[in-house]
Amino acid sequence: MTPGPLAVNTSTFVGLQIGGFWGAVAxxxxCVLCGVVISLFLYNFFQKHQNSTYIFEILNGLKSASLGLIISAAATIIILALFGTNKVYFNSIFEMLNWTALIIFFVTLLIVRKWKINPIVIIIISGILGIFFYL
Incomplete structure (x- = not known):
């Protein structure tokens, strides 16, 4: 399979299996052409209307929506890491809390903030600690 997003990988693989080289190309x-055409259309549209206050406000709204989606995904990952489930009941929050994960989180946060160590190194160390504590 080729490297890249899953849809492109799958379409390339299936096209190769069914139609050979030209099937993979087609x-x-x-798979890709629709997204490229839409992106080019939107690029031309935004270039033509870049000074419009309506477009400016639409883009600001999209920025806010994107930020909300990112925060929601981060909160879901944090809740899953600290509680082991995506359903947290506030009357039993301290019994559900994974104290080891919480300690690893705060120690790595302290290390990153105080000594400015590369976050990739912190991720590797946290992974090793996770393997040590959970396997």
Whole structure:
């Protein structure tokens, strides 16, 4: 399979299996071409209307929505890491809390903030600690 997003990988692989080289080319173009055409259309539209206050406000709204989605995903990951489930009941929050994960989180946060160590190193160390404590 080729490296890249799953849809492109799958379409390339299926196209190759069914139609050989040209089948892979056609399947990949069929998967990618729609997104490219829409992106080019939106690029031209925003270039033409870049000074419009309506477009400016729409883009600001999209920025806010994107930030909300990122925060929601981060909160879901944090809750899953600290509680082991995505359902947290506030009357039993301290019994559900994974204290080891919480300690690892705060120690790594302290290390990153105080000594400015590369976050990739912190991720590797946290992974090793997770393997040590949970396996």
């Amino acid at each position: 399947a990949t173009l069929g």
